[in-house]
Amino acid sequence: MPLTLTRADLLRSANFIAGQWTPGPGALLAVTDPATGATITEVPDSGTAEALAALDAAHAAFPAWKKVPAKQRAQIIKRWNDLVLAHQDDLGKLISREQGKPLAEGRGEVAYAASYIAWFAEEATRMNGEVIPAPVPGRRMFALKEPVGVVAAITPWNFPAAMIARKIAPALAAGCTVVCKPAEDTPLTSLALVLLAHEAGVPDGVLNIVTASREKTPEVVDVWLDDARVRKITFTGSTPVGKHLARRSADTLKKLSLELGGNAPFIVFEDADVDAAVDGLMSAKFRNGGQTCVCPNRVFVHERIHDVFASKLAARVAALKVGPASDPASQIGPMINDRAVQKIERHVQDAVARGARVLTGGERLPQLGPTYYAPTVLVGADASMACACEETFGPVAPLTRFTTEAEVIAAANDTPFGLAAYFYSNDVRRIWRVADALETGIVGINEGVIAAEAAPFGGVKESGYGREGSTHGLDDYLHTKYLCQGQLD
Numbered sequence: 001m002p003l004t005l006t007r008a009d010l011l012r013s014a015n016f017i018a019g020q021w022t023p024g025p026g027a028l029l030a031v032t033d034p035a036t037g038a039t040i041t042e043v044p045d046s047g048t049a050e051a052l053a054a055l056d057a058a059h060a061a062f063p064a065w066k067k068v069p070a071k072q073r074a075q076i077i078k079r080w081n082d083l084v085l086a087h088q089d090d091l092g093k094l095i096s097r098e099q100g101k102p103l104a105e106g107r108g109e110v111a112y113a114a115s116y117i118a119w120f121a122e123e124a125t126r127m128n129g130e131v132i133p134a135p136v137p138g139r140r141m142f143a144l145k146e147p148v149g150v151v152a153a154i155t156p157w158n159f160p161a162a163m164i165a166r167k168i169a170p171a172l173a174a175g176c177t178v179v180c181k182p183a184e185d186t187p188l189t190s191l192a193l194v195l196l197a198h199e200a201g202v203p204d205g206v207l208n209i210v211t212a213s214r215e216k217t218p219e220v221v222d223v224w225l226d227d228a229r230v231r232k233i234t235f236t237g238s239t240p241v242g243k244h245l246a247r248r249s250a251d252t253l254k255k256l257s258l259e260l261g262g263n264a265p266f267i268v269f270e271d272a273d274v275d276a277a278v279d280g281l282m283s284a285k286f287r288n289g290g291q292t293c294v295c296p297n298r299v300f301v302h303e304r305i306h307d308v309f310a311s312k313l314a315a316r317v318a319a320l321k322v323g324p325a326s327d328p329a330s331q332i333g334p335m336i337n338d339r340a341v342q343k344i345e346r347h348v349q350d351a352v353a354r355g356a357r358v359l360t361g362g363e364r365l366p367q368l369g370p371t372y373y374a375p376t377v378l379v380g381a382d383a384s385m386a387c388a389c390e391e392t393f394g395p396v397a398p399l400t401r402f403t404t405e406a407e408v409i410a411a412a413n414d415t416p417f418g419l420a421a422y423f424y425s426n427d428v429r430r431i432w433r434v435a436d437a438l439e440t441g442i443v444g445i446n447e448g449v450i451a452a453e454a455a456p457f458g459g460v461k462e463s464g465y466g467r468e469g470s471t472h473g474l475d476d477y478l479h480t481k482y483l484c485q486g487q488l489d
């Protein structure tokens, strides 16, 4: 089906550097529909030269952008938000086509992305410093907030609009300039967002974006990692890549925000409202086909309610409509690519080989296409299984029975990751006890959808550091400068 946009020019196929759409090195990267493999368009497969040109532009633009009054920066970002919302349908179609999430979710993601842009437009005007009482006479002491400088943003494919929005909006709000490399699978939404940012009045050079294939990405990113002019890296993606970025940027001691892999536990205690817990798991687990970092990856259910929970869940999951992203009835679209489906398949097969049982799903859906996988519920999962140790990143809910609170907390924390955790309970003492004991950056309590622009999003342990959203999300793009003025008496 052809991609028809009200504004056809939102479909871009060039890099954006120093305020110009520039074609790149000649080599091209095909952007495909994950459902069919059909090419949507081609974008530059950039390398060192493009990465450097983008960085030169961002570096040159920084001194002037930093000096633009916060209120004016806020107005530009607010206009960006308005344009994003005005083009919600087109952007939703782009997201859905290149990433595979159903159209309604694509539109929803645009609103979600815009919520971060609107939030940071307002935060721009609140970069307040401090006046510090001086410990000696004749002095005045101040702590001022300053933008860190050029930011390199490396964004993932699972939320092609929201992730770029919650990295770039705070960077612009803080007065930083940006070089961005979007995921190779989903560069088109990012390019459209950059076009709208430019139309909103973001000056030339302040926001630059280069596209590259999986193979050429290291060439682009290494330029930014090695160059001392880049003062911050913000990345959402896998933990191994995050560690590489941290190591490689150590020589120039860049500031880092790393939103990395998760292995979220979802715990249902015996005193929980079972129906609410099923609802919560449906939205937390099956949103975006299970392709989110905060997705529950391991589901622990108390033995007293396990069977009733499992059968209610399986009935809901079996009723999910899987189909093309463009079909308004679809609730789960294709997975991003065949590698993703192979991983899901491996996890389910490994779990079954180790004794888990499939209640529903458990197979590909070849009649729909090569990248569709049936939403799946497994029972009898345990810690030895790949699905308990690695992030499945797909529509699979593996259930494990537990008996005691201490046992389930130990199991939930028995992972190097610490992004999100969820639990359901109606016992107020237990709620605070468990919330304190969980080793994650985010805890959903009787709630499956936890992300919001006003909340700090980020992990602990090997899920990374830094926060996105909220007032903390702006702070990550600022440093504190201390001024001490003497001889005042």
Ligand code: SIN
Pocket: 158, 159, 162, 236, 259, 291, 292, 293, 294, 451
């Ligand atoms: C992510 O998967 O990294 C982001 C999910 C969200 O914002 O809810």
